[in-house]
Amino acid sequence: MPHAAHQERDRTTPTVLTDEELRALDAHWRAANYLAAGQIYLLANPLLTEPLAVEHIKPRLLGHWGTSPGLNLVHTHLNRVIRARGLNALAVWGPGHGGPAVLANSWLEGSYSETYPDVSRDAEGMARLFRQFSFPGGVPSHVAPETPGSIHEGGELGYSLAHAYGAALDNPDLLVACVIGDGEAETGPLAGSWHANKFLDPVHDGAVLPILHLNGYKIANPAVLARLPEPELDELLRGYGHEPIHVTGDDPFPIHRALAEAFDLALDRITRFQRAAREERGTERPRWPVIVLRTPKGWTGPAWVDGEPVAGTWRSHQVPLAGLRDNPEHLRQLEGWLRSYRPEELFDAEGRPTADVLACVPEGARRLGSTPHANGGLLTRELPLPSCDRFAVPVDKPGASLHEPTRVLGGYVEQVMRDTAPRRDFRLVGPDETASNRLDSVFAASGKAWQAQTIQVDEHLDRHGRVMEVLSEHLCQGWLEGYLLTGRHGLFSCYEAFVHIVDSMVNQHIKWLRTSRELTWRAPIPSLNYLLTSHVWRQDHNGFSHQDPGFVDHVLNKSPEVVRVYLPPDANTLLSVTEHVLSTRDYVNVVVAGKQPCFDWLSMEQARAHCARGVGVWEWAGSGDGDREPDVVLACAGDVPTQEVLAASDLLRRQLPELAVRVVNVVDMARLMPHGDHPHGMPDSEYDGLFTTDKPVIFAYHGYPWLIHRLAYRRTGHANLHVRGYREMGTTTTPFDMVVRNDLDRYRLVMDVIDRVPGLGVRAAVVRQRMADARARHHSWIREHGTDLPEVADWTWTG
Template identity: 85%
Template sequence: MSKAEHQDAPVLTDEELRSLDAHWRAANYLAAGQIYLMANPLLTESLRPEHIKPRLLGHWGTSPGLNLVYTHLNRVIKARGIDALCVWGPGHGGPAILANSWLEGSYSETYPDVPRDGAGMARLFRQFSFPGGVPSHVAPETPGSIHEGGELGYSLSHAYGAAFDNPDLLVACVIGDGEAETGPLAAAWHSDKFLDPVHDGAVLPILHLNGYKIANPTVLSRLPEAELDALLRGYGHEPLHVTGDDPAQVHRDMAAAMDDALDRIAAMQQTAREGGVTERVHWPVIVLRTPKGWTGPAEVDGEPVEGTWRAHQVPLPGVRENPEHLRQLENWLRSYRPQELFGPDGRPAADVLACVPDGVKRLGATPHANGGLLVRDLPIAPLDDFAVPVDKPGATLHEPTRVLGDLLARVMKDTGRRRDFRLVGPDETASNRLQAVFDVSGKAWQAERLPVDEHLEHHGRVMEILSEHTCQGWLEGYLLTGRHGLFSCYEAFVHIVDSMVNQHIKWLKTSRELPWRAPIASLNYLLTSHVWRQDHNGFSHQDPGFVDHVLNKSPEVVRVYLPPDANTLLSVADHALRSRDYVNVIVAGKQPCFDWLSMDQARAHCARGAGIWEWAGTENGGEPDVVLACAGDVPTQEVLAAAALLRRHLPDLAVRVVNVVDMTRLLPREEHPHGMSDFEYDGLFTTDRPVIFAYHGYPWLIHRLAYRRTGHRNLHVRGYKESGTTTTPFDMVVRNDLDRYRLVMDVIDRVPGLAVRAASVRQQMADARTRHQAWIRAYGTDLPEVADWTWDA
């Protein structure tokens, strides 16, 4: 039976009901056909085992509900002339979205070899989850999609990201009741407190409760309706219920719910945009309860299927081997009456297409799902406007991220009318020294404001919520729909989105292989408050491993930069913000840092990605005895301090200093587009001299990147090795053997002949480390020779 709470809403005419039901049945037929058939798509003959795919893959259970939503979105889009995008949270229901895009024609326009006729239907069926075909999930290959089926829990944050700064866009978001149990989805409900009804579009969540996950009931489907309503109202939504298994009544109720929801949305937007009302609005949410595997087999082998977890994937698993299953499959497919839905040539009948919008209004053709078609270059002012003056290396200090904040503030200002740039982060914009942006834009906020609050604005474009998942989802949705942004985060806690960045990298990799997907703005991370300057917060805040995680991924997509000072950070950020289809990870400190390079030098150094700092070494044009390499701001300072000590104590030693900004330069050219050839690498690091490499993160990453190089056996890396606590800044590097004294000792240990000749120098370095330990325990601060050190070589 069916139940609706909107009896006053317009009722479908019989003709509208008939055409909507025809479209829905056609989509159900196509979804089931994709899972099972590799021949005989129109059932022009009785099914035989050879018509069935040898491997049955896909998810039927959610598909009928997704088809229902797609059908009814078509209706309101066409009737109201609105621009809409849908994020399909149960993206494993790929056959449903493929079926609908084929019906509306957008699939055949994207893939002309799959026309909207019998031959195209056969191709559509055969290619699904088939070698050389298309994935079983909604994926980049699916027209109209910005969300992959493996991104469980990210749909709602993606939807809000798409709606921000898109005032004329409706973003529907189907949320599966299984994914509703995830942490990312639970936090994403709070996104409505950040949605500005004046400058942003609307998000219409559609919570699809079909009762089961793979093998277990879902939590929300088992809540009493009053309790579920209280939960949704607590999140700030007004629920509209559609419940039932009678198709005709569900169609009528779904149409009424859609009209009710869109009328409410239009009224709230009009009140805010024309009436200046600023009170937080409570947006509608549709709660759709239909059986899992609706219209499929009710029972298989004596076990109930429809309405149970058994319908989740393939409800009839033994069709090739079991004649009874084959008979049930044919009865199931013929129950949709395909002869009424498709002509003899396989083309959809007029009734089936009556609800389908035209052109770019179709969900599979909207440019908002192919954001590269809409993206515009960012207006980035000349870097010299923000650069810090550097007359000589190491004479001045600046906070790199504060300098970057001025650049980001200008970008925010210059995109003020366009509204296509946002800065997101978990409550850390000011902590990360980026607060200059608040002079241009406040923080988005629609909830209550108190007199003590600062920088909260209804129309703000800085996004802060203490949920890295939500920040990531917002930004992904924003980028995928054609805009720009940057995610600022404490380095140790960006790991929370490890799985999310995995999926985005996979999306970008696949998208780059699809000529119809236009490149989008890159996903840019600024990781600061990093491991070496979390001495005050302690071990829990010390983890530089996100770089390792990202560098495991597709080399054509990922980039990692460790700028050593403010001007190199500006150069790297300028490059990242202008780039397309990458994930750029920038690790930079927010504490005062020595300025090493002028702006012109920084540009040249960042363009190289790695290079010799001749002014810091003592090789004087000859061959070095040792190479001191560094990557990261604190390792760079320690290497330069070690170089100064060597210059003083071992003046005859030829030292080369190499700084690496672009970590992917260490890879072979065959493995990464930025990688060095063996000739370049050998020229920089030598083939036979000791290389002492001070690295920002876990030392084994450098070995992994460089293991194929000729001189790898001479490579000795110092980095973070999980020795952390609450202590002084210099003690952090001492604890991890990254300090200047340890680096000098490493040089003495590894340069042939120095062990004996420089034994007294080594002893002095060891004594300095011992003196350091006694000093910090007595005074709680670093040694004066460390705290007051400057580069004066």
């Protein structure tokens, strides 16, 4: 029998549903179950107005039934409390493979038909709803961008709770209900997400109500949390800082009573906590409620098929009845199953839902499929971005001064934090690295969000802070995605090597953006912006474990409409790039910049022009007559490669003054691609003008060298392209030794020029020998002194 947990009651009067209310709730739930099953199976005959026949069945049966009845139950009861309490709510469906349930409820409430008028709320529209599901030219089986009311795809498990908390941040009037499947609950990201309640500010943020749905099984195995004894599960959830409310059973009407009581109990507690913080200025961290809902997997579906138990077991996970075209008994069972919902009571003769079915459904934007929070671009406001000129470093002469680029950027981000303080729609997230990444000036504008215990030595912790730090890249990513998808802005700062932890998450977000761009009803949302620093070339004390520049490769493999990668070479170009990416919509922008002292190459005016081009000749950095065709092109992308190229150019000027050298710097990596492959790509004529068609190009690149070859392999001069980059030769060593180990150093670049410019090998043999000797001298020096050669450590640009 269903029950609620035996905690002290918050309500003075228990929830009492009349028989009429119970019947209406059950009618809505049955209707949603019917529509969910119909989407999996039916091609025609949506109201079963004639006996079910083979021609009414889809040729391929796809979808997930097992989780759908539980999701439908939660949706039904969310409708009740939203309507009764006038709530603004958003639902995040962790078991996103339960797409049939979410689509069914969106159609029932009318949101789906308003979004897609051809799928009308009648028999004809019901037939389209059924046919399109997991069908060529139709909609996916998972909750997806096409699904009204969704911000969470759910095909890849583990991220629902992080998304829910991200949506609740700075949304004080929003309730975010998050259904967590028991399979999803076993993932690492979800386990980490339970700690998000230590960062939720009950004054300025909304509330998250987790609903842990334990139906017992995953695809083929029992679920861990479902097999824990209730007291042990309670200890786990209380340890996470939640107070569990249990609802268990398989009898619909008692379940409806118990779940209604559980929702009212949970929402009363949330209201009490928010009132204590907002009106009574309470500072105690709330023990937020969590509903633990136990119902059978595949509930209300076939109990037995071919002598094997199905409902309540893993066999109901996807399609309980298969082979319908060849198995008359299965077809008969399917018809009995569908008719058990009594569709004639739920829909009128035209296929419209009856009044009982719609009695609990909210109206207008309060419907879960119509909330503007699930179409966050509708709520987005432009960021009040300050001018970069206020924060630019003075550059009267290239290479005459040094700054830490991210420290300079920190002043800019601090001002963004200040300017968004009244409206609270910008967050900086990162895994415990804000100060390490030289962005700590932001703490003058906002502290770090924190609701747990504080002690005297703590710094910058703030119950109302908008800097989010937790040592979980998954949680940082999930928070920011939820925040952006609901219409706000942000920046994710991370060590370059460890952003790979969210490779799969960014995959899903890129797919979401690509699909949502094709939906005219989805408004563009603020871009997902990464600042990757503490990068591969300056991990002086951390070493090999912290050296991996491959996130750029990962992202540039994805949809070109969505992805952008920038490698600003100094502080002012970093300011310009950041100003740009923070103003964009529907992109994933990756910015890679160092935090160590770096030469200042360009003034702010020059930086803006250079970043707008994305790639350009640095005429002042080359040699020879500017009107003369170059003998060789030295190209660079990234701050350390740029320094090594300029040092190589300096050596060539002095050692081989007759050589015409062109220096090309790349900020926007996509510019190297053909225009047909990426919107930022260069036409062949422009590329050939910069890099030539027949001269050697020595390219010093921040990351793995083969990426440059992949981006430029179809260019006319690709055979002349020689790329130096990171080759997994990492260790704890001096900064210059890192580039030497990977053959990216200035001396190797000069040797490459001598080796590849026709006729230079013999004429410049002595120069090449000097370069090789310098590398040998370097190896001896660092082993004796532990520091780089003075000629390297003290080098400055003298051009």
